[in-house]
Amino acid sequence: PRGLMWFRRDLRVDDNAALYHALRSCRQVMCAFVFDKRILDALPRADRRVEFIRESLVELDTELRRLGGGLIVRHAVAEEEIASLAQTLDVQAVFANRDDEPFALSRDAMVRGALANAGIVFRTFKDHTIFERDEVVTQAGAPYSVFTPYKRAWLAKLDAFYLKPYPTRGYADALGPPPEAFRAPVPTLRQIGFEPTNLGQLEMPTGALGGAALFDDFFQRIERYQAARNYPAVRGPSYLGVHLRFGTVSIRQLAGVAHQLMLQGDSGAATWLSELIWRDFYFQVLSHHPRVAQGKSFRSEYDKIQWHHGKHADGLFDAWCKGQTGYPLVDAAMAQINQSGYMHNRLRMVVASFLCKDLGLDWRRGEAYFAEHLNDFELASNNGGWQWASSSGCDAQPYFRIFNPVTQSERFDPEGKFIRRYLPQLARLPNAAIHAPWTASPVELEAAGVKLGENYPKPVVDHAEARERTLQRYGLVRGAV
Numbered sequence: 444p445r446g447l448m449w450f451r452r453d454l455r456v457d458d459n460a461a462l463y464h465a466l467r468s469c470r471q472v473m474c475a476f477v478f479d480k481r482i483l484d485a486l487p488r489a490d491r492r493v494e495f496i497r498e499s500l501v502e503l504d505t506e507l508r509r510l511g512g513g514l515i516v517r518h519a520v521a522e523e524e525i526a527s528l529a530q531t532l533d534v535q536a537v538f539a540n541r542d543d544e545p546f547a548l549s550r551d552a553m554v555r556g557a558l559a560n561a562g563i564v565f566r567t568f569k570d571h572t573i574f575e576r577d578e579v580v581t582q583a584g585a586p587y588s589v590f591t592p593y594k595r596a597w598l599a600k601l602d603a604f605y606l607k608p609y610p611t612r613g614y615a616d617a618l619g620p621p622p623e624a625f626r627a628p629v630p631t632l633r634q635i636g637f638e639p640t641n642l643g644q645l646e647m648p649t650g651a652l653g654g655a656a657l658f659d660d661f662f663q664r665i666e667r668y669q670a671a672r673n674y675p676a677v678r679g680p681s682y683l684g685v686h687l688r689f690g691t692v693s694i695r696q697l698a699g700v701a702h703q704l705m706l707q708g709d710s711g712a713a714t715w716l717s718e719l720i721w722r723d724f725y726f727q728v729l730s731h732h733p734r735v736a737q738g739k740s741f742r743s744e745y746d747k748i749q750w751h752h753g754k755h756a757d758g759l760f761d762a763w764c765k766g767q768t769g770y771p772l773v774d775a776a777m778a779q780i781n782q783s784g785y786m787h788n789r790l791r792m793v794v795a796s797f798l799c800k801d802l803g804l805d806w807r808r809g810e811a812y813f814a815e816h817l818n819d820f821e822l823a824s825n826n827g828g829w830q831w832a833s834s835s836g837c838d839a840q841p842y843f844r845i846f847n848p849v850t851q852s853e854r855f856d857p858e859g860k861f862i863r864r865y866l867p868q869l870a871r872l873p874n875a876a877i878h879a880p881w882t883a884s885p886v887e888l889e890a891a892g893v894k895l896g897e898n899y900p901k902p903v904v905d906h907a908e909a910r911e912r913t914l915q916r917y918g919l920v921r922g923a924v
């Protein structure tokens with residue numbers, strides 16, 4: 444039989460479950476990727492993720508051609524295009540890796556239906572997580588809603604089987620080149636209606652080669668992860684989020700290496716593996732509770748919260764987005780996401796907490812902003828992170844724990860290195876003043892060239908007052924006031 448491998452968020456040849464099964468079960472396999480108009484039309488015209496995908500496709504196509512195949516790249520509505528392509532190419536089966544986001548599930552259901560009408564089978568595989576759906580549940584068969592027991596069960600279930608790579612290269616003979624009519628270079632950004640971004644200037648190598656290079660680099664310092672990961676000025680984390688998002692690295696490979704090191708007593712690797720388990724955890728939360736993707740709180744009582752809204756609230760939201768809240772760590776973090784599409788994990792927690800617990804704004808506004816700007820945007824993890832910060836989520840931060848943006852800054856950026864990098868107008872303030880410039884003396888401000896209200900904003904809220912309002916807001920919901 445002939446098969447079609449449909450790449451989506453698994454843009455690599457090595458250790459790819461669907462590609463492996465396609466190559467094993469078909470005499471000839473063709474490969475395709477669809478720039479889905481339904482997704483692209485909703486994005487801003489300059490989007491680093493689209494450029495990341497495009498660059499990664501160029502690499503994937505080159506690699507597939509080297510192996511005797513090639514990538515057919517289309518710009519269309521995916522569910523229509525895949526069914527029509529499968530018929531034109533006269534394949535008997537289409538292979539893809541599973542994607543459990545609600546949009547993808549409904550798209551895949553349509554594809555399955557359309558293919559079935561044409562007598563073509565649609566086969567999907569787990570590739571994006573170590574455990575998916577209900578593979579890790581309680582003994583009673585219920586989904587976990589607390590991370591620690593989930594992690595325990597996850598680790599207990601893990602064995603070599605789940606980490607084993609899919610050896611696609613051994614079966615690459617089955618790859619077939621696209622027919623002449625479909626043999627074209629990967630379209631340029633402009634051909635699919637997008638403008639170039641600053642991706643090329645960022646330290647964010649694309650494709651499977653880029654993912655491998657970042658992992659090699661991280662591997663050298665993984666043992667320091669636990670100690671370094673909370674300090675945004677330090678190169679502590681892996682920066683692999685975007686590669687995990689688009690499948691330019693294999694989660695099995697990453698988890699396998701981390702697990703091996705953990706067994707050898709490497710606490711950095713153990714902590715990092717835990718983060719990968721959080722990723723699986725949030726995927727299973729989304730899979731069991733798809734309502735969280737429809738703007739619903741995981742804990743429904745939190746949907747009663749009255750968020751600050753109206754013109755003043757809109758102004759505060761705008762200040763948050765632009766990094767003009769007057770709280771340097773928050774503003775530097777927002778400058779980081781705005782300039783690069785990346786934000787350090789500690790800062791994601793700080794700015795998310797600031798949005799809902801200092802500004803009193805609905806967390807869904809922040810969630811949507813992150814969804815548009817993060818290179819590694821992952822619906823499940825982003826929603827999980829926001830619901831954690833707003834206390835409405837599964838195993839979330841208790842509502843009465845409210846980050847103090849100044850204390851967080853003093854603890855995690857003690858010398859203000861990160862702040863200075865992103866807010867050059869504050870660079871000459873002494874360490875003692877950089878976390879809260881409004882506490883600096885007029886002499887200090889003058890010496891540093893900082894004019895509050897002119898070249899750097901005064902704080903848009905008073906943290907102590909905001910904290911009281913938040914306790915009240917949440918307390919009402921909890922019946923505690």
Ligand code: FAD
Pocket residue numbers: 672680681682683684685687718719721722723725786787788789791792795813817819820821822824825826827828829832
């Ligand atoms: P590393 O520290 O090197 O971690 C390695 C990988 O583990 C990450 O790439 C990610 O896949 C996974 N991971 C780490 N922490 C978490 C976590 N808390 N939850 C789930 N997975 C995790 N992560 C995303 O991948 N996409 C998002 O859209 C996203 N939005 C977030 C929003 C908020 C409000 C918060 C608080 C966190 C969010 N995270 C998200 C989790 C985390 O901040 C990022 O995964 C991490 O900062 C990515 O950088 P890294 O690859 O260098 O991380």
